[in-house]
Amino acid sequence: MDKALQSERMLMHPKYVWEVPVRIYHWANALSIAILSVTGYIIGDPPAIQSASEASYSYWFGTVRYVHFIFAYVFLVNFVFRVYWGFAGNRYANWRNYIPYSKRHWMDMWEITKVDVLQVKCSNNPNLGHNALASFTYFLTFLAFLLQVLTGFGIYAAMSPAWFPQLFAWVPALLGGDLLTREIHHILMWFFILFAMVHVYLVFYHDYIERNGVTSSMIGGWKFQEEGKEEREIELDK
Amino acid sequence: MAKNQKTYYEIAIEKGYSRRDFMKLSAMMAAFLGLESSSIGQVARALETKKRPPVIWLHGQECTCCSESFIRSSHPLVADILLDQISLDYTETLMAPSGYQAEKSLHDTIEAYHGEYILMVEGSIPTKEDGVYCCIGGKTFEEVLHESVDGAKAIVAWGNCASSGCVQAAKPNPTGATPVRKLVKGKPVINVQGCPPIAEVMAGVIVHLLLFGQIPELDRLGRPKAFYSRRVHDTCYRRPNFDAGLFVQSFDDENAKRGYCLYKMGCKGPVTYNACGVTEWNNGTSFPIKSGHPCLGCSEANFWDNGPFYEHLPKFPGFGIESNADKVGLGLSVATGVGIVAHAISTNIRKRKLIQEGECEPEENES
Ligand code: HEM
Ligand code: SF4
Numbered sequence: 263m264d265k266a267l268q269s270e271r272m273l274m275h276p277k278y279v280w281e282v283p284v285r286i287y288h289w290a291n292a293l294s295i296a297i298l299s300v301t302g303y304i305i306g307d308p309p310a311i312q313s314a315s316e317a318s319y320s321y322w323f324g325t326v327r328y329v330h331f332i333f334a335y336v337f338l339v340n341f342v343f344r345v346y347w348g349f350a351g352n353r354y355a356n357w358r359n360y361i362p363y364s365k366r367h368w369m370d371m372w373e374i375t376k377v378d379v380l381q382v383k384c385s386n387n388p389n390l391g392h393n394a395l396a397s398f399t400y401f402l403t404f405l406a407f408l409l410q411v412l413t414g415f416g417i418y419a420a421m422s423p424a425w426f427p428q429l430f431a432w433v434p435a436l437l438g439g440d441l442l443t444r445e446i447h448h449i450l451m452w453f454f455i456l457f458a459m460v461h462v463y464l465v466f467y468h469d470y471i472e473r474n475g476v477t478s479s480m481i482g483g484w485k486f487q488e489e490g491k492e493e494r495e496i497e498l499d500k
Numbered sequence: 501m502a503k504n505q506k507t508y509y510e511i512a513i514e515k516g517y518s519r520r521d522f523m524k525l526s527a528m529m530a531a532f533l534g535l536e537s538s539s540i541g542q543v544a545r546a547l548e549t550k551k552r553p554p555v556i557w558l559h560g561q562e563c564t565c566c567s568e569s570f571i572r573s574s575h576p577l578v579a580d581i582l583l584d585q586i587s588l589d590y591t592e593t594l595m596a597p598s599g600y601q602a603e604k605s606l607h608d609t610i611e612a613y614h615g616e617y618i619l620m621v622e623g624s625i626p627t628k629e630d631g632v633y634c635c636i637g638g639k640t641f642e643e644v645l646h647e648s649v650d651g652a653k654a655i656v657a658w659g660n661c662a663s664s665g666c667v668q669a670a671k672p673n674p675t676g677a678t679p680v681r682k683l684v685k686g687k688p689v690i691n692v693q694g695c696p697p698i699a700e701v702m703a704g705v706i707v708h709l710l711l712f713g714q715i716p717e718l719d720r721l722g723r724p725k726a727f728y729s730r731r732v733h734d735t736c737y738r739r740p741n742f743d744a745g746l747f748v749q750s751f752d753d754e755n756a757k758r759g760y761c762l763y764k765m766g767c768k769g770p771v772t773y774n775a776c777g778v779t780e781w782n783n784g785t786s787f788p789i790k791s792g793h794p795c796l797g798c799s800e801a802n803f804w805d806n807g808p809f810y811e812h813l814p815k816f817p818g819f820g821i822e823s824n825a826d827k828v829g830l831g832l833s834v835a836t837g838v839g840i841v842a843h844a845i846s847t848n849i850r851k852r853k854l855i856q857e858g859e860c861e862p863e864e865n866e867s
Contacts, residue, residue, distance in 0.1 A: 308745055308763070320744040320745065326745075379843075417771075421734070444771055459836050470855065471855055
């Protein structure tokens with residue numbers, strides 16, 4: 263049968279899922295992580311330049327670091343805001359989505375693994391927001407954000423006279439020195455790169471097989487749900 | 501043991517130094533301690549009036565480079581007064597008595613000056629196999645340390661060995677080498693870090709103890725802030741090259757000749773807290789970076805394990821000595837990319853019905 267005709271049989275309902283603050287957070291986060299990763303990579307492995315110039319003519323490496331530090335603050339403020347929105351935002355943004363404290367969350371995660379990762383089962387995701395496995399992964403990324411902020415500001419404490427980074431001076435001391443702190447900071451960058459690869463792929467994948475408009479949902483806020491399909495939510499305390 | 505304590509000034513004059521020499525020393529010490537010039541008088545007065553405190557200087561697992569560094573201090577008075585003449589009621593390397601008499605002199609000092617002497621430890625303490633890896637006069641070094649700790653007014657850990665174990669504590673640490681701090685409970689230990697520490701820094705710490713009668717302000721890792729609060733990187737004269745992105749790429753390139761920054765040659769200056777860039781070594785002659793060699797980070801814990809010395813990124817734990825975070829990360833990215841492609845192909849095969857018709861096979865849905 264004709265494919266287009268097939269699709270018409272299925273009525274999709276738009277549902278407003280991602281509020282404006284969540285969408286702004288998402289893209290500000292993506293942008294700052296991209297910039298922090300590029301500048302961070304350059305800081306860790308600056309390109310080889312053979313030049314006969316004198317140091318006084320140039321400041322490009324200093325500028326790369328400067329951009330890194332500016333976006334470090336953007337990243338932090340944005341992150342703090344998102345944590346706040348986990349309490350103030352709608353049910354899809356609520357913090358309870360992310361922490362697998364119930365048995366059902368763990369069951370759902372296994373379910374998703376069977377359907378989408380191992381592909382031994384066919385079913386449609388019952389959650390309209392993040393699916394259980396995705397929200398757990400985001401929980402891990404939140405932890406990584408926290409670690410990145412702690413290690414980043416920890417090493418920054420020694421190079422900044424400002425009071426704020428000084429609040430993190432205990433981090434390198436706890437880890438026994440700046441070198442290990444810096445290495446953890448560097449390794450975490452790769453966590454974000456791997457995350458971004460899988461994340462973007464999976465968004466396309468879900469859009470492709472579930473036809474729920476997840477890709478554009480982070481722009482317009484709307485997702486689509488099949489008519490008659492019951493939405494199953496992670497219970498939120500009222 | 502007769503209590504025969506002279507002041508530093510008395511001994512300097514006895515040794516034939518002039519008052520002018522003595523005042524120079526005072527000024528130098530005030531400068532090293534970061535005091536204002538108005539405090540020079542205070543320093544001189546302290547050296548004139550305060551009785552020399554007895555010092556017990558123990559040697560454990562070490563190479564004596566701390567002592568070597570100290571006696572090469574730029575001002576002859578420092579070594580002469582603070583070390584050779586004055587204190588040292590007991591120190592294995594330099595004391596006159598040996599054998600039974602040496603042990604007796606240690607014992608006597610501990611008894612006669614209980615609560616007054618300064619305990620200085622050079623070297624780490626082996627703790628495996630009950631400490632048999634370092635025995636002195638029939639006792640393990642750990643026992644000797646514990647006997648000396650109780651009556652100590654202040655405890656100074658010289659160098660990386662005593663502060664964090666240095667090379668003996670590097671993996672796999674066969675002797676269980678342990679720094680002083682981990683074995684001394686309830687008493688502050690001053691970690692004078694470095695392999696070895698800078699002579700002027702060592703002298704500065706001693707003068708501080710003497711002058712103020714209390715331990716200097718320490719950073720979170722137990723190092724005196726006066727000397728260890730700034731990174732080598734922040735006091736490095738090659739820093740403008742760092743900010744300009746001008747880096748030495750290999751030890752024999754043009755950039756090395758021009759004196760560019762050694763960051764890419766593994767310089768640990770950005771993660772190392774020490775005074776090398778300020779006081780330099782051997783009477784201000786030079787310091788490693790000035791001689792074209794990257795900083796190894798010798799005043800930081802575990803610097804032997806944080807290699808390679810000549811690369812910026814440390815090796816990645818568990819992936820062999822050639823690995824680093826970027827190599828491992830790149831490998832994982834490629835693996836992830838392959839996984840994504842495999843998953844995409846599998847999706848198009850296994851979920852064909854779902855993709856084409858928007859519905860699962862009924863029987864599949866049942867399971
Ligand atoms: C997604 C977030 C981030 C990523 C991917 C990232 C990545 C990196 C990388 C790879 C390095 C080089 C490390 C090295 O090899 O030495 C670096 C350096 C650094 N990062 Fe980040 N970073 C992030 C966030 C932050 C934050 C929030 C701060 C907080 C201030 C920060 C502060 C620093 C500092 C101070 C350095 C050392 C710069 C220098 O010494 O020149 N970073 N970053
Ligand atoms: S040589 Fe080392 S300490 Fe000096 S600026 Fe370069 S990285 Fe920093």
